[in-house]
Amino acid sequence: xxxxxxxxxxxxxxxxxxxxxxxxxxxxxxxxAGSGKSVFVCQKLLIKACSSKRKVLVIRxxxxxxxxxxxxxxxxxxxxxxxxxxxxxxxxxxTIVLPNDSVFLxxxxxxxxxxKSITDITDIWCEECTELSEDEFTQLDLRLRANxxxxxxxxxxxxxxxxxxxxxxxxxxxxxxxxxxxxxxxYKHNRFLPKEYIEALEEKQKTNPNYYxxxxxxxxxxxxxxxxxxxxxEDFDYKNIKGDLLVGLDFGFVTDISALVASIIQENEKKIWxxxxxxxxxxxxxxxxxxxKSLGFSKSVIIADCAEQKSIEELKRCGISRVRPSKxxxxxxxxGIQKLQNYEIIVHPSCDGIITEFExxxxxxxRQTNEYINKPIDAFNxxxxxxxxxxxxxxxxxxxxxxxxxxx
Numbered sequence: 463x464x465x466x467x468x469x470x471x472x473x474x475x476x477x478x479x480x481x482x483x484x485x486x487x488x489x490x491x492x493x494x495a496g497s498g499k500s501v502f503v504c505q506k507l508l509i510k511a512c513s514s515k516r517k518v519l520v521i522r523x524x525x526x527x528x529x530x531x532x533x534x535x536x537x538x539x540x541x542x543x544x545x546x547x548x549x550x551x552x553x554x555x556x557t558i559v560l561p562n563d564s565v566f567l568x569x570x571x572x573x574x575x576x577x578k579s580i581t582d583i584t585d586i587w588c589e590e591c592t593e594l595s596e597d598e599f600t601q602l603d604l605r606l607r608a609n610x611x612x613x614x615x616x617x618x619x620x621x622x623x624x625x626x627x628x629x630x631x632x633x634x635x636x637x638x639x640x641x642x643x644x645x646x647x648x649y650k651h652n653r654f655l656p657k658e659y660i661e662a663l664e665e666k667q668k669t670n671p672n673y674y675x676x677x678x679x680x681x682x683x684x685x686x687x688x689x690x691x692x693x694x695x696e697d698f699d700y701k702n703i704k705g706d707l708l709v710g711l712d713f714g715f716v717t718d719i720s721a722l723v724a725s726i727i728q729e730n731e732k733k734i735w736x737x738x739x740x741x742x743x744x745x746x747x748x749x750x751x752x753x754x755k756s757l758g759f760s761k762s763v764i765i766a767d768c769a770e771q772k773s774i775e776e777l778k779r780c781g782i783s784r785v786r787p788s789k790x791x792x793x794x795x796x797x798g799i800q801k802l803q804n805y806e807i808i809v810h811p812s813c814d815g816i817i818t819e820f821e822x823x824x825x826x827x828x829r830q831t832n833e834y835i836n837k838p839i840d841a842f843n844x845x846x847x848x849x850x851x852x853x854x855x856x857x858x859x860x861x862x863x864x865x866x867x868x869x870x
Contacts, residue, residue, distance in 0.1 A: 464512035464562050468543065476651040477502040481509065484612035486643040490632055491618040493647035494680030495717070496655050496663065499618050503587055504535050507616070508543070511564035514610075516584040518566045519577070521602065523593035524812050525570025528556055530742075532589050533568045571598050572812075582608045591617040593814050596627035621682045629682060648680045662717040666841075676822075677841075687825045687834045689799060689846075693807035695817060700726060700737035700810075708734070709759050710852030711750075711766040711785070712844045713773050719743050720750060721844035723816060723852060724759060727805075734805045734853075739813040739845055747773050751780030765851040788851040796836060798850035816845035 473481065477498070480489065491499040507518055520532050533556050540546040540558070550559040556568035569577050571594065586602055588594060594602075606613050619628065632639055649655055649663055666674040675681050705726040712721045724738040740757060750773075754760055760782055766774050768787035777785045809817055822842040825834040 463514065464545075464560065466509065466512055466543065466545075468509075473505065474498050474502065474647075474652055474654070476645070476647055477506075480643065480645065481506055483643070484510070484614060486641050487606075487614060488639075488642040489614060489616045490642065490644040491616065491647070492621050492644075492680060493651075494649055494676075494678045495620065496649040496652055496659060496678075497647040497680060498652040498654065499645075499647055500532070500535060500589065501539075503589075503616050503618055504532070504539050507566075507585060507587060508536070508539060508545075510585065510612070511560055511566070512545075512562065514564075515562055516564045516610075517580075517582050517608065518564070518585045518587065519580060519583050519602075519605075520566060520568045520587045520589065521577075521594075522570055522589050523814065524572050526812070528568045528570060532587070536566060574598075577602075577605075580605070584608045584610050584613060586615045588615065588617045590619050590814075592619045592621075592626050592628050596631070599627075620677070621680055624682050633682065646680065649678060659716060666717075687827075688821070689823045689825060689838050690803065690807070690820055692803055692805065693809060693820050695811050696808045697811055698735065698737070698808065700735065703735050703737075704728070705733075705735070706855070707762055708849075708852035708855050709762050709764045710788075710848035710850065711754075711764050712848040712851070713767050713770040714743060714844060715745070716743065719815075719844050720745050721815070721848045722754070722757070722759075722764075723845050723848040724757075725849065725852065727853075732805050734802075734807045734849075736807065736809045736813055736816060736849070738810075739816045741815045741844060747776040748780055751777050751782050754782050763855060765854050767847065767851065788854055795838065795850070798853065799838065801853055802850060816849070819843065819845045 470478065491503060493499055510516060511518060520528075520536075522528055522532065536558060537546065537551065540549055545560070548561045551557075558566040567580060571577070583606055586606055588599065588602065591599065603615060606615060617628070621629070632642065632644060649660060663674070663678045666678060703726045705728040708725045708727050710723050714720045719741040720743070721741040722739065723736060725734050725736040727734050738757065740753060745753070754764070754777075762784060764782065764785040765788050766777070766785050768790055771787060774785050774787055809820070811817075819842040823846050824839050824842075826837045826839050828835050
């Protein structure tokens with residue numbers, strides 16, 4: 463057992479009653495952005511593993527998303543609690559061993575064979591569990607069978623669509639689900655959020671109620687009348703696709719993500735293959751330049767939001783020399799949408815951010831007539847905008863397609 467000297471003040475009140483409760487096999491934490499649910503699950507699992515020897519499996523759909531998300535979250539928490547120097551941390555295999563030999567294993571379900579070889583699992587955290595299939599979740603559930611007490615699967619996610627097995631399993635009917643604790647939270651439950659973040663979220667309540675309801679309040683909602691129906695998810699190897707490279711970039715910072723979308727366009731076949739996306743908040747232009755380099759697109763033409771001329775210039779000074787401003791004019795959004803609607807869009811399943819936006823990017827409704835109007839709702843559109851910008855390469859013959867540049 464590891465003795466921790468931690469104040470109750472570091473926990474949000476809504477979560478604290480669940481900190482030491484291990485009575486339910488399933489704990490479901492869902493809600494809006496900034497609700498603190500991921501931080502709490504991390505805290506709970508660390509305290510549990512410090513109290514007795516545990517083997518914790520932390521899961522996301524794709525292993526490539528672990529390093530900068532949940533793995534880094536645990537590293538930061540260990541440092542904050544002055545435990546990091548006493549732990550064995552392997553940055554290549556993504557494992558953490560606590561001083562009492564409790565182990566944390568961070569895995570992506572795209573490496574399922576390695577997961578099958580892991581035995582004696584005592585706890586599982588499925589971060590963004592809506593990314594998983596129901597069958598994948600069931601297989602994980604069956605693996606939780608160590609001969610110790612307090613076996614638990616913790617699920618966390620931001621709800622968007624009701625067309626999902628998670629909704630059908632735990633939310634479709636208003637009833638008590640056996641051996642299950644369900645907690646819904648939003649940014650109002652997190653007293654540690656900066657004032658600027660809260661103000662940015664609450665501004666959405668005035669300008670975009672649907673966005674606020676889903677992303678701020680964390681409520682299930684299916685928006686009406688999707689903009690795109692010419693897309694599908696399909697597994698493919700980008701190396702086998704012959705075409706031209708398109709890269710688009712949308713800028714964000716506080717609550718809005720910066721988003722990059724890379725695809726291959728086959729103009730004759732009228733197909734666009736989206737094979738790589740990246741998105742995150744809080745990134746400076748210097749950060750973005752390093753990310754673009756790490757993704758392998760530093761020498762590619764990148765079409766970025768022309769409203770951010772200063773950011774574009776800073777990217778150039780950081781070595782992203784071929785970033786270009788997008789062209790905007792009257793009805794440029796509609797024209798870009800109409801242009802994209804002429805293609806068959808195939809999205810790689812690893813590009814979960816743009817998949818979510820495709821599922822929810824919707825037209826506005828006229829309040830008087832209740833008819834859809836030819837104007838999209840300003841939400842779920844960061845990857846959408848980046849993809850739309852990237853299409854401006856077509857016809858201008860400024861594409862760069864050198865697969866040796868891509869570290870993918």
